[in-house]
Amino acid sequence: MLTELIPDDFKSGFIAILGRPNVGKSTLLNKLLGEKVAIITPKPQTTRNRILGVLDKENFQIVFIDTPGIHKPIHRLGEILVKSAYSATRDSDINLFLIDSANGFNSEDIEIIRKIYSKSNTPLILAVNKIDINSDIDIDEIERKIRTITDIGAIVPISALNGTNLDLLLGEIIKILPNGPRYYDKDFLTDVGNAQTAAEIIREKLIIALHQEVPYQSAVIVETFEPKKDNPKIFHIQANIIVARSGQKALVIGTKGKRIKQIGTSARIELEKIFDKKIFLELWVKIRPDWFKKDKFIKEYGYY
Ligand SMILES: Nc1nc2c(ncn2[C@@H]2O[C@H](COP(=O)(O)OP(=O)(O)O)[C@@H](O)[C@H]2O)c(=O)[nH]1
C-alpha cells in the first residue's frame, strides 16, 4: 500500500454552502472547483441534492457541500429539500452562508441563521454575492445583525460569476480550517456520478426551456447509460422526464415536438463535451400525477 506523506500542518474540513434559493451557491461551487459539478439556472430551487465537491491543494483539502436553497416549503418535495440543506450543517466544520447583494440580508436570512445557530456554534463565514450587480452593501450593518445571533468569522463581498474576491474568501476559510487529513483521494472531485450528471444536465436544459411550475414539478431519471449495442463508439443515454400533470407533458413536448427536441439537442451537445463521446440521447416524457407531493416518488427519484 502506498502511504502518503501529509505535513503536520495540513488543513481539511467540510464546508456547507448555504443560503436562500438563487443566491449563487452552485455557481460558487463550480467556480471554486473550476469545473461544473452542479447545474445552474436563473430559477430558484434548481439544486435538489447535496453535492459534494473537493478542492485539493498542497496544504489543504476543502470538501464543499452545495445544498438546496432554504425557503418556506409549500409541498413535500420542498420540505425534503430544505431538510437536506439544514442537515448539511450537522457535520460541517465551517458554514459558508451566501446572500445576494441585490436582495440584501433580510429577515429570512436571519431566521435561517438563527435556526442553524440555536443548536450549533460551527464557525460562520458570510459571502455577499453578485457584487457585479450591486456593490453598495453595508457590511457593518450585516455584521451587527449577525452578531446578535452568533459570532462571525468574516464577511466577504464576492462575485461567484466573475470570480471576484474568491481568493479572499478562500483565505478566510483556510484561516479557520482545522488541521486534519485528506478525507478524499487527491483527484476525487465530486460524488455526482456519470449517469446523475447526465440527468442533471438534461434537467438544467428542461428548467431553462420551461416556465411557471413545470421546472419545479419535473424530474429526470436516466434509464440507460451504456455504449450503443450496434455501435459501441456511440454512447446511448435514455432518460425519462417525469412531469406531474398531463398538461405539463404537452408543454415539455411542445408544438410538433419542438421543445423536447431543443432540450435534447442542448443537453446532448453539453454531454458530448463533458464525456468526450458521441451521444445518442433519447428522451421520453412520463406523467406521475403530483409525484412531488408523494414520498414514494420523491424517494424513487433520488431526492431523499
Ligand atoms: N450577476 C451575477 N449572477 C450570479 C452570480 N452568481 C450566481 N449568479 C446567477 O444567479 C442565478 C442562480 O445561481 P445558482 O448558482 O443556481 O444559485 P443557487 O440556487 O444558490 O445555487 C444564476 O442565473 C446565476 O448565473 C454573480 O456573482 N453575479
Ligand SMILES: [Mg+2]
Ligand atoms: Mg444551487
